[in-house]
Amino acid sequence: MRAVERLRRDHQILSGKLNVLESGLAMGEEAWFVLREVCFTLARQLQDHMQREEELVERCRRVMNPKVLAEMAVEHRDEPRLLRIINDAFVSQQDHSLARIRPMLMEAIHGLRRHMREEEMELFPLFERTLTGPEPDAPEGGPQADINETMTANRVVNVFPDTRPVFERLFISVPAEGCRCLDEVAWTHGMDSGELLDKLDAVIHPTVHERRKAEQQAQPCECAIPE
């Protein structure tokens, strides 16, 4: 089922982020900016992932062990909270020291890895056993209507092959960077993820973009309006 596949894919992306954080911590202060950016993205993606997970929990609540539900509620409250504290520390730590951040980050990494491992062993199989009907709001067939920054470049190119030249024009190597999600790829290439999404979306939905462009061009320039 697609919703559980999506959660598994989220876990792969989140694990990739945790690997980057571990490598950054091993490098020390010189990786300070990388750690800060990845930690910020991780917090945002984790929030989105937890929301998707909780939607499935709602649909399976009747067959779920109350103890597991209670544990999950605690993890889904405490892990984003810890990441918020870490992100605040990154913003306020003017001297780029990792002395205070390192132990918190290691705690977050270990906690998230354990949490994901447990879910993959117990929660996801339970979802798969329980949610056997059609997916709500997810009609069979056809590509996804949209793209988002948590999709990997490989997935975007697979679902929307016309986007490949967009990556090539931006000197993004899909064979080398395809397993990374769009916001990370954008960040690596010095772009805002919204900018990359917009360029890809212009190829996926050309008519919408052309209409928007025409509407913008039809707007009279303010400086041309007589007083």
Ligand SMILES: [Fe+2]
């Ligand atoms: Fe979770």
Ligand SMILES: [Fe+2]
């Ligand atoms: Fe999860």
